[in-house]
């Protein structure tokens with residue numbers, strides 16, 4: 001569909017950028033912070049790219065003022081960040097660590113002082129290690145109360161200052177890595193345990209949304225979902241069925257549970273046959289329906305294309321963590337689906353398909369199925385960047401990526417999607433969980449590598465570009 005002309009972005013559109021605590025803060029054991037599962041996992045041999053970890057990350061904890069000043073200089077309207085649960089409750093519950101709350105208050109106040117809307121993520125994967133040790137983290141229903149207590153602590157403290165909240169970040173991607181691929185802590189590979197933990201996470205998500213209504217009545221909350229829309233490899237009915245399977249198992253399993261409070265039918269029937277379905281206790285689905293989101297946070301990076309996968313076929317494989325292009329194997333579930341490269345799309349060096357039309361499709365599918373407002377809570381391009389001798393980073397490939405995806409947002413709005421904001425991933429360079437510091441996303445280059453560095457901030461070409469896009473309200477796109 002080609003629209004005759006573009007509508008303008010709304011005047012109150014949240015032009016943003018994002019980060020996550022573990023990926024930027026550092027100060028991993030300062031001011032009373034307890035260890036998270038990532039603090040321990042990254043120290044195990046062979047788990048991350050060249051053993052990289054977030055002990056220092058990009059030292060945002062000590063450079064909040066400098067980083068917020070850069071956001072203000074850019075003209076950013078919104079900044080999405082996450083709170084580290086073990087900074088607030090060092091052992092997951094019990095006594096609150098005031099120094100942890102004070103840090104986020106300083107950040108929030110600095111943002112507000114510059115007219116930047118804070119978007120607060122409650123959970124971006126850094127579970128307190130204490131809860132993992134005590135009862136196995138997401139595998140035990142006790143986490144629901146502990147998570148609620150932590151979230152309510154933040155609601156009470158920040159209700160008057162923070163309007164936009166994200167509950168769980170990428171539950172789908174994080175728990176798939178944690179319990180199917182074994183590539184995130186606690187590094188389990190067991191589908192039954194995966195679906196069980198994932199169900200408990202849905203309950204926790206719904207419980208904190210329910211509590212939110214009471215404590216932050218004027219705020220908006222929703223989960224951020226890693227949405228990789230499925231495409232069929234061809235119009236062969238077997239590929240179409242593989243695509244339907246993939247969309248249901250890899251996307252609707254989460255989205256329907258969040259927004260409708262139920263699991264999609266064919267996937268649930270299949271898991272009941274294989275004995276992998278989660279245990280649904282009386283009251284569970286009612287809770288899910290009481291805790292549906294106000295908006296859906298969308299983390300969009302790429303589409304995935306699927307083809308038929310016979311029984312005994314391709315199994316789940318880990319992602320490319322080196323940046324060596326063309327090294328990602330096909331990944332799938334035998335009898336259901338497997339991925340195949342899309343010949344129509346270019347990819348990044350990490351083999352992620354670059355597909356702005358896929359973003360428009362993602363937004364349309366979500367908006368028409370769930371009828372909720374959407375916020376892009378992440379979108380961006382991870383690439384090798386080069387700091388030139390004269391201190392510049394010419395990331396025109398990133399500008400091209402962001403430009404085309406913002407155009408796709410505009411088209412989706414023209415298609416009737418209610419899009420309230422766009423947070424590019426990321427503001428500064430960050431630690432990429434499994435890819436170290438070499439896979440860069442930021443508008444601001446941070447001079448460091450896996451070994452360390454000066455941590456100096458350098459504005460990339462994309463910083464200036466995004467700045468003028470924001471200043472024009474999107475008119476210069």
Ligand code: BG6
Nearest residue numbers: 020169170173382432433434439
């Ligand atoms: C999402 C996460 O998975 O995508 C971010 O929410 C992450 O934390 C981003 O950094 C990009 O992924 P990666 O693997 O390239 O760092």
